[in-house]
Amino acid sequence: MRDSIWNRTLPAKSRVALLSSDPLPSTADVAIIGAGLVGLCAALSLSRRGVRRLVIIDRTCVCGESTGSSAGGLWPAHECLSFASPEIVRRAASQHAGLREQFPCDYISSGLLELLADEDAAVAAERVDRTRAAGFEAELLAGADLAELEPRLRHHGPALHFPGDGSIHPLKLACGIAAWLRRRGARVCLDEEVREVSSGGPVITTSTGRISVGKVVFAAGAWTPLLTRTLGWSPPIRPLRGTLLATDGQPAGTLRSIVVGRQFYYWQLASGPLAGGGSEEDAGFCEDLDDVVVGAIRREWEELFPPLRRVAFTSGWTGLRPHCADMHPAIGPVPGQPGMFVSAGHFRKGILLAPLSGELLADQLLEGASPEWARAFRPDRFPAGVVGC
Numbered sequence: 001m002r003d004s005i006w007n008r009t010l011p012a013k014s015r016v017a018l019l020s021s022d023p024l025p026s027t028a029d030v031a032i033i034g035a036g037l038v039g040l041c042a043a044l045s046l047s048r049r050g051v052r053r054l055v056i057i058d059r060t061c062v063c064g065e066s067t068g069s070s071a072g073g074l075w076p077a078h079e080c081l082s083f084a085s086p087e088i089v090r091r092a093a094s095q096h097a098g099l100r101e102q103f104p105c106d107y108i109s110s111g112l113l114e115l116l117a118d119e120d121a122a123v124a125a126e127r128v129d130r131t132r133a134a135g136f137e138a139e140l141l142a143g144a145d146l147a148e149l150e151p152r153l154r155h156h157g158p159a160l161h162f163p164g165d166g167s168i169h170p171l172k173l174a175c176g177i178a179a180w181l182r183r184r185g186a187r188v189c190l191d192e193e194v195r196e197v198s199s200g201g202p203v204i205t206t207s208t209g210r211i212s213v214g215k216v217v218f219a220a221g222a223w224t225p226l227l228t229r230t231l232g233w234s235p236p237i238r239p240l241r242g243t244l245l246a247t248d249g250q251p252a253g254t255l256r257s258i259v260v261g262r263q264f265y266y267w268q269l270a271s272g273p274l275a276g277g278g279s280e281e282d283a284g285f286c287e288d289l290d291d292v293v294v295g296a297i298r299r300e301w302e303e304l305f306p307p308l309r310r311v312a313f314t315s316g317w318t319g320l321r322p323h324c325a326d327m328h329p330a331i332g333p334v335p336g337q338p339g340m341f342v343s344a345g346h347f348r349k350g351i352l353l354a355p356l357s358g359e360l361l362a363d364q365l366l367e368g369a370s371p372e373w374a375r376a377f378r379p380d381r382f383p384a385g386v387v388g389c
Contacts, residue, residue, distance in 0.1 A: 002319075028214070039220075065222075237324050242278055330344055
């Protein structure tokens with residue numbers, strides 16, 4: 001488990017739960033490869049609909065990669081115009097609200113500020129109108145109104161304000177879901193490197209054994225194309241490294257909002273630490289911290305929050321976001337492979353989209369249903385034979 005601020009602020013008992021592994025069974029009705037939040041939510045939706053013999057397989061631990069290294073952001077209003085349909089993000093926000101009611105996860109509805117240059121104001125006003133038309137709160141702030149909302153911020157231009165956006169503790173959410181799944185009989189098998197998935201059966205061969213399953217779900221984030229290419233399908237999903245830094249605990253209200261600067265974003269956890277970063281580095285599967293990127297985050301932090309310059313970042317980590325070429329995840333049947341399904345490529349929207357992705361995946365795996373509003377997520381938009389990036 002990586003040394004993220006989420007791991008540092010997780011109770012020891014919960015940390016053990018994320019690392020505990022069940023024995024790999026010899027058979028299962030559905031096997032999900034990937035124990036991040038996307039995979040867990042797929043398992044949750046399937047279990048709620050009566051699938052009992054479920055197994056989740058991961059090469060590390062629960063939420064050991066992208067989810068556990070994320071910013072925990074829930075930014076539906078900020079992101080709503082980047083979706084193919086506003087209905088997608090409305091449904092995603094609704095699904096997440098229900099999930100948070102069942103599983104405590106330090107949800108903070110802090111609101112989000114996107115800082116703009118003066119010349120961006122006209123375009124921003126039009127964006128406010130479009131965001132409101134999509135069903136979300138948005139407003140344009142400047143001057144005294146902005147200073148009152150975020151007193152420690154030094155910014156002379158306008159800012160877009162999305163009051164309903166916020167953040168969660170992703171590992172606390174994952175702990176709740178994993179425990180619920182285990183109580184329902186699902187097995188979570190960790191430290192299992194998937195070496196082969198054969199379509200005849202299907203059969204999954206791991207580093208410790210073999211399991212015959214009825215259906216397979218690939219939910220391995222940036223690693224998904226490495227698993228599916230032996231089936232003749234390699235979606236254009238690739239890793240983009242993101243770097244985040246965090247401080248020790250600070251007084252509540254040190255930052256009142258999520259603040260998106262020109263390069264990076266910054267926020268405060270419910271437990272107190274401040275955090276920031278959010279780079280997009282094309283570094284393949286390398287997860288090392290880059291001193292240049294770390295320095296850039298610190299410089300922007302000091303420029304935006306002069307009163308907080310002396311607050312030191314005491315931890316740093318990276319994660320590999322699964323970037324899909326057209327900026328939409330692939331959710332549904334693997335082209336040309338009966339019994340094989342995928343839910344991957346969520347990039348920076350994995351936390352927000354995970355519950356909705358789970359429902360869409362369950363619809364298609366159990367009922368063969370794919371709603372028109374989710375057409376942009378269909379895996380067959382990338383035909384068999386497409387080579388991933």
